[in-house]
Amino acid sequence: xxxxxxxxxxxxxxxxxxxxxxxxxxxxxxxxxxxxxxxxxxxxxxxxxxxxxxxxxxxxxxxxxxxxxxxxxxxxxxxxxxxxxxxxxxxxxxxxxxxxxxxxxxxxxxxx
Amino acid sequence: xxxxxxxxxxxxxxxxxxxxxxxxxxxxxxxxxxxxxxxxxxxxxxxxxxxxxxxxxxxxxxxxxxxxxxxxxxxxxxxxxxxxxxxxxxxxxxxxxxxxxxxxxxxxxxxxxx
Numbered sequence: 394x395x396x397x398x399x400x401x402x403x404x405x406x407x408x409x410x411x412x413x414x415x416x417x418x419x420x421x422x423x424x425x426x427x428x429x430x431x432x433x434x435x436x437x438x439x440x441x442x443x444x445x446x447x448x449x450x451x452x453x454x455x456x457x458x459x460x461x462x463x464x465x466x467x468x469x470x471x472x473x474x475x476x477x478x479x480x481x482x483x484x485x486x487x488x489x490x491x492x493x494x495x496x497x498x499x500x501x502x503x504x505x
Numbered sequence: 506x507x508x509x510x511x512x513x514x515x516x517x518x519x520x521x522x523x524x525x526x527x528x529x530x531x532x533x534x535x536x537x538x539x540x541x542x543x544x545x546x547x548x549x550x551x552x553x554x555x556x557x558x559x560x561x562x563x564x565x566x567x568x569x570x571x572x573x574x575x576x577x578x579x580x581x582x583x584x585x586x587x588x589x590x591x592x593x594x595x596x597x598x599x600x601x602x603x604x605x606x607x608x609x610x611x612x613x614x615x616x617x618x619x
Contacts, residue, residue, distance in 0.1 A: 397548070426606065433514075435611035436549070436594060451606060483548050491537055491598065494607060496548030 396420070397497035399484055405503045412471040414500050416484030424487045425467035426494060427451075427459065429480040436483065442467055443490075474504045508532045509597050511610035518617050524582040526613050528595030531576065535599035539607065540569060540580045543592045552593075553580070585617045 400415035416425065426441040428451075438451030440459040448459050456478060460468045467486075471478055481501050485494040510529045518524045528538075536557035541549035555562040555569045555578065562569050568581045582589055592614045596607040 402546075428609075433611060435511075436609040438606050441606055449606075485548075493539065493551050493554065495551065496541075498548045499546070501546070 397484055397486055397495055399482075399497040399500050401500050402498060403501045403503075405505065406471075406474050407505055408475060410471075410474050410504075412474050412502065412504075414469040414471075414482055414484075414502070416467045416469070416486075416497055417465055418467075418486040418495075419465065420486065420488065420495075421464065422486035422488045422492070422495075423464070424490075424492065424494075425461065426485040426487075427457075427467065427469045428483045428485065429453070430483055430499070431480050439469065474502075476504050478502065479504045507611070508535075509595055509608045509610040511593075511595055511613050513613050514611070515614040515616070518585045518615065520587055520617055520619050521584045524580075524585045524589065524615055524617065526580040526582075526593050526595075526615065528578045528580075528610055529576055530578075530597050530608075532597070532599060532608075533576070535597040535608070537598050538569070538571060538578050539596045540567075541594045541596060541609075542589075543594060543612070549594060582615075585615075587617050587619055590615055590617045 397418045427439045428436045442461040458470045484497040487494045539554040540552040543549040571578045592612045594612045595610040
Protein backbone atom coordinates (compact mmCIF):
# COMPACT_ATOMS: atom_id res chain seq x y z
CA UNK A 394 0.00 0.00 0.00
CA UNK A 395 1.16 3.49 -0.83
CA UNK A 396 1.73 5.59 2.22
CA UNK A 397 1.92 9.36 2.15
CA UNK A 398 2.40 11.02 5.51
CA UNK A 399 2.25 14.66 6.48
CA UNK A 400 4.08 16.06 9.49
CA UNK A 401 1.08 17.56 11.27
CA UNK A 402 -2.68 17.06 11.14
CA UNK A 403 -3.41 20.43 12.72
CA UNK A 404 -1.24 23.53 12.93
CA UNK A 405 -1.87 27.02 14.31
CA UNK A 406 0.54 29.82 13.40
CA UNK A 407 0.65 33.59 13.69
CA UNK A 408 0.71 36.08 10.83
CA UNK A 409 4.25 36.64 9.60
CA UNK A 410 5.64 33.34 10.86
CA UNK A 411 7.59 31.04 8.57
CA UNK A 412 5.77 27.73 8.25
CA UNK A 413 7.11 24.37 7.06
CA UNK A 414 4.80 21.58 5.98
CA UNK A 415 6.51 18.25 5.41
CA UNK A 416 5.38 15.35 3.27
CA UNK A 417 6.98 11.92 2.99
CA UNK A 418 6.08 9.03 0.70
CA UNK A 419 7.39 5.50 0.94
CA UNK A 420 6.76 4.18 -2.58
CA UNK A 421 9.73 5.65 -4.45
CA UNK A 422 7.36 7.86 -6.47
CA UNK A 423 8.98 10.38 -8.77
CA UNK A 424 6.23 12.96 -8.65
CA UNK A 425 5.01 14.86 -5.62
CA UNK A 426 2.38 17.56 -5.33
CA UNK A 427 1.05 20.16 -2.91
CA UNK A 428 -2.60 21.24 -3.06
CA UNK A 429 -4.81 23.35 -0.90
CA UNK A 430 -8.49 22.65 -0.44
CA UNK A 431 -10.95 25.41 0.38
CA UNK A 432 -14.76 25.21 0.64
CA UNK A 433 -16.38 25.85 -2.72
CA UNK A 434 -13.04 25.93 -4.52
CA UNK A 435 -12.07 22.27 -4.62
CA UNK A 436 -8.39 21.27 -4.80
CA UNK A 437 -5.97 23.79 -6.25
CA UNK A 438 -2.40 22.92 -7.18
CA UNK A 439 0.28 25.01 -5.51
CA UNK A 440 3.52 23.34 -6.67
CA UNK A 441 4.67 19.99 -7.94
CA UNK A 442 7.97 18.22 -8.44
CA UNK A 443 8.80 15.46 -10.92
CA UNK A 444 12.31 14.79 -9.67
CA UNK A 445 14.70 15.62 -6.86
CA UNK A 446 15.57 19.33 -6.85
CA UNK A 447 13.04 19.96 -9.63
CA UNK A 448 9.91 22.02 -9.07
CA UNK A 449 7.12 23.49 -11.15
CA UNK A 450 4.57 26.14 -10.26
CA UNK A 451 0.97 25.12 -10.12
CA UNK A 452 -2.09 27.33 -10.34
CA UNK A 453 -1.59 29.30 -7.10
CA UNK A 454 2.14 29.46 -6.19
CA UNK A 455 2.12 33.00 -4.81
CA UNK A 456 3.21 33.16 -1.19
CA UNK A 457 4.62 29.63 -1.22
CA UNK A 458 7.89 27.92 -2.01
CA UNK A 459 8.91 24.25 -2.02
CA UNK A 460 11.96 22.10 -1.47
CA UNK A 461 12.74 18.59 -2.66
CA UNK A 462 16.19 17.51 -1.52
CA UNK A 463 15.36 13.81 -1.34
CA UNK A 464 13.08 11.73 -3.51
CA UNK A 465 10.77 10.74 -0.67
CA UNK A 466 10.33 14.18 0.89
CA UNK A 467 8.61 17.31 -0.42
CA UNK A 468 8.31 20.39 1.75
CA UNK A 469 5.96 23.33 1.39
CA UNK A 470 7.16 26.61 2.86
CA UNK A 471 5.10 29.67 3.71
CA UNK A 472 7.75 32.38 3.98
CA UNK A 473 5.50 34.79 5.87
CA UNK A 474 2.15 33.28 6.76
CA UNK A 475 -0.98 35.34 6.16
CA UNK A 476 -4.57 34.78 7.25
CA UNK A 477 -5.65 33.99 3.67
CA UNK A 478 -3.37 30.96 3.80
CA UNK A 479 -5.63 29.34 6.38
CA UNK A 480 -6.63 26.16 4.59
CA UNK A 481 -6.39 22.37 4.35
CA UNK A 482 -3.08 21.43 2.71
CA UNK A 483 -2.85 18.11 0.90
CA UNK A 484 0.26 16.36 -0.35
CA UNK A 485 0.16 13.69 -3.05
CA UNK A 486 2.61 11.47 -4.91
CA UNK A 487 2.50 9.45 -8.11
CA UNK A 488 4.67 7.19 -10.24
CA UNK A 489 5.32 8.09 -13.84
CA UNK A 490 3.96 11.03 -15.82
CA UNK A 491 0.34 9.83 -15.80
CA UNK A 492 0.24 7.85 -12.59
CA UNK A 493 -2.64 7.91 -10.14
CA UNK A 494 -2.00 10.38 -7.34
CA UNK A 495 -2.11 9.12 -3.76
CA UNK A 496 -2.86 11.63 -1.05
CA UNK A 497 -1.74 12.14 2.51
CA UNK A 498 -4.22 12.83 5.33
CA UNK A 499 -3.87 16.60 5.06
CA UNK A 500 -2.75 19.39 7.37
CA UNK A 501 -5.36 21.83 8.61
CA UNK A 502 -3.42 25.12 8.95
CA UNK A 503 -4.90 28.09 10.77
CA UNK A 504 -3.10 31.43 10.58
CA UNK A 505 -4.17 33.92 13.24
CA UNK B 506 -10.53 29.32 -15.44
CA UNK B 507 -12.19 26.13 -14.24
CA UNK B 508 -11.50 23.41 -16.80
CA UNK B 509 -13.25 20.68 -14.84
CA UNK B 510 -16.72 21.47 -13.59
CA UNK B 511 -18.96 19.69 -11.15
CA UNK B 512 -22.14 21.72 -11.29
CA UNK B 513 -23.97 19.98 -8.46
CA UNK B 514 -22.47 20.93 -5.08
CA UNK B 515 -24.58 18.31 -3.32
CA UNK B 516 -26.69 15.23 -3.92
CA UNK B 517 -28.93 13.22 -1.61
CA UNK B 518 -29.86 9.61 -2.42
CA UNK B 519 -31.65 6.86 -0.53
CA UNK B 520 -29.75 3.76 0.46
CA UNK B 521 -30.01 1.06 -2.19
CA UNK B 522 -30.71 3.49 -5.02
CA UNK B 523 -28.36 4.66 -7.76
CA UNK B 524 -26.17 7.73 -7.22
CA UNK B 525 -25.13 9.59 -10.37
CA UNK B 526 -22.43 12.23 -10.08
CA UNK B 527 -21.68 14.36 -13.10
CA UNK B 528 -18.61 16.14 -14.37
CA UNK B 529 -17.96 18.32 -17.44
CA UNK B 530 -14.65 19.45 -18.87
CA UNK B 531 -13.70 22.11 -21.36
CA UNK B 532 -10.19 21.14 -22.43
CA UNK B 533 -10.27 18.76 -25.42
CA UNK B 534 -6.66 17.76 -24.65
CA UNK B 535 -7.71 15.93 -21.49
CA UNK B 536 -7.45 12.19 -22.05
CA UNK B 537 -7.37 10.64 -18.59
CA UNK B 538 -10.06 11.07 -15.97
CA UNK B 539 -10.27 10.05 -12.34
CA UNK B 540 -12.73 10.12 -9.47
CA UNK B 541 -11.62 10.62 -5.88
CA UNK B 542 -13.63 10.27 -2.70
CA UNK B 543 -12.93 12.40 0.35
CA UNK B 544 -14.16 12.07 3.92
CA UNK B 545 -13.89 15.09 6.26
CA UNK B 546 -10.44 15.58 7.81
CA UNK B 547 -8.91 12.94 5.52
CA UNK B 548 -7.03 13.08 2.22
CA UNK B 549 -8.82 12.10 -1.02
CA UNK B 550 -8.67 8.44 -1.94
CA UNK B 551 -8.57 7.20 -5.51
CA UNK B 552 -11.79 5.52 -6.61
CA UNK B 553 -11.79 4.79 -10.33
CA UNK B 554 -10.32 6.12 -13.57
CA UNK B 555 -10.96 6.00 -17.29
CA UNK B 556 -8.82 6.66 -20.32
CA UNK B 557 -10.23 8.45 -23.34
CA UNK B 558 -9.90 5.31 -25.46
CA UNK B 559 -12.74 3.79 -23.43
CA UNK B 560 -16.28 4.94 -22.77
CA UNK B 561 -16.94 2.85 -19.69
CA UNK B 562 -14.99 1.42 -16.79
CA UNK B 563 -16.45 -0.65 -13.99
CA UNK B 564 -15.16 -1.63 -10.57
CA UNK B 565 -17.64 -3.33 -8.30
CA UNK B 566 -20.43 -0.91 -7.41
CA UNK B 567 -18.69 1.96 -9.22
CA UNK B 568 -18.93 2.66 -12.95
CA UNK B 569 -17.55 5.65 -14.80
CA UNK B 570 -18.96 6.64 -18.18
CA UNK B 571 -17.17 8.95 -20.59
CA UNK B 572 -18.85 10.84 -23.43
CA UNK B 573 -16.01 12.52 -25.30
CA UNK B 574 -18.16 14.35 -27.82
CA UNK B 575 -20.08 16.01 -24.99
CA UNK B 576 -16.95 16.37 -22.81
CA UNK B 577 -18.89 14.79 -20.01
CA UNK B 578 -18.29 12.00 -17.57
CA UNK B 579 -20.38 10.50 -14.84
CA UNK B 580 -19.86 8.23 -11.85
CA UNK B 581 -22.60 5.72 -11.04
CA UNK B 582 -22.76 4.05 -7.65
CA UNK B 583 -25.13 1.09 -7.46
CA UNK B 584 -26.42 0.30 -4.92
CA UNK B 585 -25.62 3.35 -2.79
CA UNK B 586 -24.66 2.72 0.83
CA UNK B 587 -24.50 5.12 3.82
CA UNK B 588 -20.70 4.67 3.87
CA UNK B 589 -20.58 6.24 0.41
CA UNK B 590 -21.50 9.60 1.95
CA UNK B 591 -18.49 11.79 1.16
CA UNK B 592 -17.30 14.50 -1.20
CA UNK B 593 -16.50 13.21 -4.69
CA UNK B 594 -13.97 15.00 -6.86
CA UNK B 595 -13.64 14.58 -10.59
CA UNK B 596 -10.13 15.14 -12.01
CA UNK B 597 -8.58 15.21 -15.47
CA UNK B 598 -5.15 15.32 -17.05
CA UNK B 599 -3.80 15.59 -20.57
CA UNK B 600 -0.96 16.62 -22.80
CA UNK B 601 -1.68 20.30 -22.25
CA UNK B 602 -0.31 20.21 -18.70
CA UNK B 603 2.52 17.76 -19.39
CA UNK B 604 0.45 15.00 -17.85
CA UNK B 605 1.85 15.43 -14.37
CA UNK B 606 -0.77 17.58 -12.71
CA UNK B 607 -4.46 16.90 -12.27
CA UNK B 608 -7.18 19.46 -12.78
CA UNK B 609 -9.86 18.99 -10.14
CA UNK B 610 -13.51 19.97 -10.04
CA UNK B 611 -14.94 21.66 -6.95
CA UNK B 612 -16.52 18.46 -5.69
CA UNK B 613 -20.01 17.07 -5.10
CA UNK B 614 -21.09 16.20 -1.58
CA UNK B 615 -23.05 12.94 -1.62
CA UNK B 616 -25.34 12.03 1.24
CA UNK B 617 -26.81 8.53 1.29
CA UNK B 618 -29.71 8.28 3.69
CA UNK B 619 -30.89 5.02 5.29
